[in-house]
Amino acid sequence: MIAAMTARLLLPLLLALLSLAGDALAQEPASTNRATDLKERPAMDARTLAPLPAEAPVKVLARQGGWTQVEAGAQRGWVRAFHLKFQSTVETSSGGGVGSGITSIFGFGSREAPKTSKVATLGIRGLTPEDFKNASPDPAALRKMQSYRADKASAERFAREAKLAPVRVAYVGSGS
Numbered sequence: 001m002i003a004a005m006t007a008r009l010l011l012p013l014l015l016a017l018l019s020l021a022g023d024a025l026a027q028e029p030a031s032t033n034r035a036t037d038l039k040e041r042p043a044m045d046a047r048t049l050a051p052l053p054a055e056a057p058v059k060v061l062a063r064q065g066g067w068t069q070v071e072a073g074a075q076r077g078w079v080r081a082f083h084l085k086f087q088s089t090v091e092t093s094s095g096g097g098v099g100s101g102i103t104s105i106f107g108f109g110s111r112e113a114p115k116t117s118k119v120a121t122l123g124i125r126g127l128t129p130e131d132f133k134n135a136s137p138d139p140a141a142l143r144k145m146q147s148y149r150a151d152k153a154s155a156e157r158f159a160r161e162a163k164l165a166p167v168r169v170a171y172v173g174s175g176s
Contacts, residue, residue, distance in 0.1 A: 028060040030070070033085040038077035042067030049077045058084070 032052050039046040042064045050072070052058070058070035058079070067078045150158070158164075 030084045030086045032056045036079050036083040042078040
């Protein structure tokens with residue numbers, strides 16, 4: 001119950017933040033993190049304009065849902081957002097041992113040099129503190145998302161009409 005209430009409260013904020021992220025990413029340099037297709041429009045069934053190899057440099061122009069409009073060489077098109085990595089990343093560090101993060105906050109802990117790594121998060125990439133201050137819920141987008149959910153009876157009816165059959169899948173390590 002608490003999880004459902006939290007989800008209902010956070011979902012409008014998340015939707016607002018994602019819409020702000022599109023503007024914040026404009027003109028940001030990036031590269032592909034895997035081989036992918038440059039699409040004519042932001043859809044899986046859209047015509048492929050060109051294949052892009054892994055590590056291909058692109059310039060981000062806009063975002064729409066899970067898609068990012070990019071300029072790759074002389075071509076403009078759309079790629080899946082998760083197929084991109086951005087130069088703007090967050091550097092994190094880790095000391096050694098259990099609790100080192102907590103103890104280092106208070107000024108004591110491991111004496112060994114911290115190990116650093118780069119981390120990027122798609123959902124908040126490019127957002128500024130000002131973007132968070134100006135974020136507002138989008139009730140219309142929330143209603144639209146809620147309109148896509150299906151109850152158990154609808155799901156079962158769909159499965160029957162599509163002649164779907166249940167399949168038993170053994171859990172890893174369960175032996176059955």
